[in-house]
Amino acid sequence: MTITQPVTLVSMLLVAPALPGIATRTKSFLTGRRGAPVLQLYADLAKLVRKGVVYSRTTTLVFRVAPVVLTASVLIAALLLPLDGYVSIFGFTGDLVAFAGLLGLGRFAMVLAGLDTGSSFEGMGASREVTVAAFAEPALLLALTVLVLATGSLSLGTMLGAPLAGAWPRAAPSLVLAGGSLFMLLLAENARVPIDDPATHLELTMIHEVMVLDNSGPDLALILYAGAVKFALFGALVVSVLIPRAQFGPWIAAAMLIAGLAVIAIVVGIIEAAMARLRMDRIPHFLVAASALAGFGVILLLR
Amino acid sequence: MTDLSDLLLLLVVLTDFWVLGTTRLSSTIRAAALQGAILAALSVALHPGFSPHILGLGVGTLIVKAFVLPAFLHRAIREASVRREVEPVIGFTASLCVGAIAVALSFAVSQRLPLPESQTALLVPVALATVIVGLIVLTTRNKALTQVVGYLILENGIYVFGLSQAERVPFLVELGVLLDVFVGVFIMGIVVFHINREFDSLSSARLTELRD
Numbered sequence: 001m002t003i004t005q006p007v008t009l010v011s012m013l014l015v016a017p018a019l020p021g022i023a024t025r026t027k028s029f030l031t032g033r034r035g036a037p038v039l040q041l042y043a044d045l046a047k048l049v050r051k052g053v054v055y056s057r058t059t060t061l062v063f064r065v066a067p068v069v070l071t072a073s074v075l076i077a078a079l080l081l082p083l084d085g086y087v088s089i090f091g092f093t094g095d096l097v098a099f100a101g102l103l104g105l106g107r108f109a110m111v112l113a114g115l116d117t118g119s120s121f122e123g124m125g126a127s128r129e130v131t132v133a134a135f136a137e138p139a140l141l142l143a144l145t146v147l148v149l150a151t152g153s154l155s156l157g158t159m160l161g162a163p164l165a166g167a168w169p170r171a172a173p174s175l176v177l178a179g180g181s182l183f184m185l186l187l188a189e190n191a192r193v194p195i196d197d198p199a200t201h202l203e204l205t206m207i208h209e210v211m212v213l214d215n216s217g218p219d220l221a222l223i224l225y226a227g228a229v230k231f232a233l234f235g236a237l238v239v240s241v242l243i244p245r246a247q248f249g250p251w252i253a254a255a256m257l258i259a260g261l262a263v264i265a266i267v268v269g270i271i272e273a274a275m276a277r278l279r280m281d282r283i284p285h286f287l288v289a290a291s292a293l294a295g296f297g298v299i300l301l302l303r
Numbered sequence: 304m305t306d307l308s309d310l311l312l313l314l315v316v317l318t319d320f321w322v323l324g325t326t327r328l329s330s331t332i333r334a335a336a337l338q339g340a341i342l343a344a345l346s347v348a349l350h351p352g353f354s355p356h357i358l359g360l361g362v363g364t365l366i367v368k369a370f371v372l373p374a375f376l377h378r379a380i381r382e383a384s385v386r387r388e389v390e391p392v393i394g395f396t397a398s399l400c401v402g403a404i405a406v407a408l409s410f411a412v413s414q415r416l417p418l419p420e421s422q423t424a425l426l427v428p429v430a431l432a433t434v435i436v437g438l439i440v441l442t443t444r445n446k447a448l449t450q451v452v453g454y455l456i457l458e459n460g461i462y463v464f465g466l467s468q469a470e471r472v473p474f475l476v477e478l479g480v481l482l483d484v485f486v487g488v489f490i491m492g493i494v495v496f497h498i499n500r501e502f503d504s505l506s507s508a509r510l511t512e513l514r515d
Contacts, residue, residue, distance in 0.1 A: 285396045292402070296320075299410050
């Protein structure tokens with residue numbers, strides 16, 4: 001392990017809370033408003049960490065453990081990605097399934113916590129979250145299958161590293177399709193428009209936000225931070241697939257990752273300014289389209 | 304040149320998915336127009352010799368498929384004030400899934416077909432997939448206009464298939480373009496007929512309003 005890997009990881013974890021801020025700022029700029037500062041989430045996190053926690057008497061241990069499980073699973077998943085473009089800090093054969101599983105574990109913990117509160121709103125949010133996840137996971141696995149077939153490797157560390165640059169000339173169409181599919185997943189998994197609207201504050205229209213209505217203080221800070229890191233993780237996946245960075249030096253690759261994340265946040269902001277949220281029954285349609293894109297990429301490589 | 308034509312063939316499949324996935328009539332027509340433009344580029348990209356025959360084919364395709372027919376369809380939905388949403392027999396999500404299966408099947412089947420060698424390995428499967436997608440749209444959508452778009456997609460698939468033989472059998476492809484003109488007339492007939500039948504009550508209601 002070289003020094004660049006931990007440095008890249010730490011810098012990604014540090015800039016992660018700025019990404020939703022960049023997206024929101026882009027959106028408000030395009031819609032002619034001033035908008036919250038880019039660093040708003042840092043201020044929110046600092047405020048929440050200093051506050052106390054309120055637990056409802058209905059809740060059990062599940063509710064208290066969930067934010068920790070969520071944050072831990074997202075952080076472990078971050079270890080599996082080759083953030084500096086070469087190798088991951090902690091990778092093994094088949095870790096792409098572990099990556100999908102860790103993200104699923106975090107979501108499962110949050111869904112259980114939402115159900116644990118006994119509130120009907122949060123139960124509804126949990127149900128919606130699982131609906132989105134059920135359609136998003138096939139797309140994620142198909143997109144990862146494209147990477148497996150293109151590079152012939154079963155580890156995220158190697159398949160997003162040097163072999164990917166070698167696979168680009170042969171499998172460019174499939175990789176572009178996988179990248180597009182992953183970007184659609186980024187929108188879905190991070191509760192952005194057109195799947196969910198992070199700006200909505202009406203319980204009946206929320207998906208992701210409604211699950212965490214009962215969380216407060218440091219717990220809420222953990223959830224918000226884990227959400228920002230998850231955004232950065234999917235952004236790093238998209239950047240790694242679309243730009244094979246192994247041909248550059250590790251420091252340049254790390255800088256490209258951070259710049260790529262900022263670009264993705266801006267693109268998300270542009271989408272949020274340009275599109276309305278999809279109606280609830282159209283969401284499967286969007287995610288099936290993402291699966292179809294990735295599946296088409298798989299078919300092209302199987303030929 | 305094969306890279307470019309492969310890319311164009313991929314775009315043809317993506318527009319197939321687009322037609323299957325959209326709910327708005329205008330968007331469906333736009334997808335069909337885009338597909339027509341891609342086909343025009345494809346016919347030139349597949350035969351890099353720039354013979355007047357191929358060039359004429361490309362320009363003819365571009366004019367008919369990308370401009371004339373879509374403009375006509377757009378006019379039809381505007382004048383008939385057809386509701387924007389199409390009402391499919393099977394849902395959009397399901398038809399996307401069926402379309403994906405169709406693409407997989409056509410890739411699997413085309414490897415076993417005893418065909419003369421074509422310029423790129425993608426040509427035949429994409430042609431088959433486009434034909435099947437056209438059939439799906441033609442059979443599962445209720446609105447007459449969407450069915451016409453389905454017919455156009457189906458015809459585009461046949462056109463892609465014909466492109467593989469364009470140099471050997473030039474007359475066949477020209478017949479294909481002629482068929483396009485026929486499709487134009489055919490569309491006109493269907494649109495007028497269906498709109499007369501479906502929206503007759505609507506126009507007569509306006510007439511009674513005028514009388515009142």
